[in-house]
């Protein structure tokens with residue numbers, strides 16, 4: 159069983175929209191009041207309130223505030239839990255020696271929504287066939303029309319009502335058993351700078367995924383124009399400014415959707431073709447560390463194409479399809495510094511985009527790295543030579559044996 163999130167757009171009527179906004183502001187007030195209580199308890203008594211004690215206090219608030227009494231109790235607890243998690247994250251980071259920001263009071267515009275713990279308690283999903291469109295019954299709001307579709311149908315577990323850019327959404331966590339077919343190729347994937355991803359297979363093929371360029375020059379100019387339209391209207395109350403802000407948000411949303419579609423489609427296609435995927439643990443933070451002009455250019459394309467989101471999607475789809483997933487330990491294997499043919503290591507600068515080795519190997523830097531990772535996943539060595547030496551009868555015998563030992567091998571080599 160797997161848990162998946164399905165997001166539906168909600169289409170409340172005018173009265174329902176008003177009620178949703180009221181609920182949002184009640185949850186926001188509970189959140190902020192609970193935060194205030196925590197601060198007060200700490201300053202006045204030096205004690206810290208925990209989730210359980212705040213839930214008790216909540217029962218009392220509800221007894222005294224009629225508007226709160228009408229709100230689903232579990233959903234209010236979820237709001238308290240969110241504050242609790244914010245504090246837990248804060249203390250964890252303090253303990254780790256970091257200097258995180260203290261949990262903050264949230265203005266209504268920044269308050270994203272609220273959640274429900276159990277299906278049937280405060281919310282009931284009435285989706286159409288194949289979990290497509292339909293309605294959701296929300297306690298205190300009524301039957302709200304919704305549009306959207308689950309990729310994999312399953313049992314609704316928890317839900318969140320989200321308020322984003324003046325629109326309402328319902329994000330449902332669904333328990334399902336997805337069946338996704340895998341293929342039989344073994345591939346190595348390197349995260350691209352010039353190309354989005356370099357995909358090499360065990361038959362010598364190289365089938366790169368080009369950069370999608372969600373933010374090409376024309377798109378950047380569009381965003382800039384919309385941004386300028388906003389900043390030229392300093393009066394925050396003016397209708398024109400509101401319109402300009404809306405147009406800018408809509409453009410951002412369009413780009414985000416296109417990016418999401420691209421990432422889903424590309425990862426699904428790759429998984430459908432493969433039986434094994436070897437890649438390295440991506441460290442976007444390291445990749446985007448401040449550097450020279452060249453690196454700044456790289457940073458932009460890395461951030462544009464969101465490889466970490468892609469890796470997450472690819473991994474979860476690979477799990478669904480049950481294919482072999484191998485994350486190569488980068489520091490040990492050094493894919494970009496090692497020759498895929500002879501295994502010799504030589505340090506390259508980031509600007510060196512071609513791999514040339516004294517053994518005669520010559521290909522792009524990214525292709526070489528992808529091949530090193532694939533070799534490593536299949537044979538446990540960067541060049542794939544050890545397997546040839548023991549006379550296995552073919553470089554890809556490990557894969558042909560349909561063994562599940564490959565990921566285990568990866569673990570052993572840590």
Ligand SMILES: [Zn+2]
Pocket residue numbers: 497498499500501502515516517518519
């Ligand atoms: Zn070589």
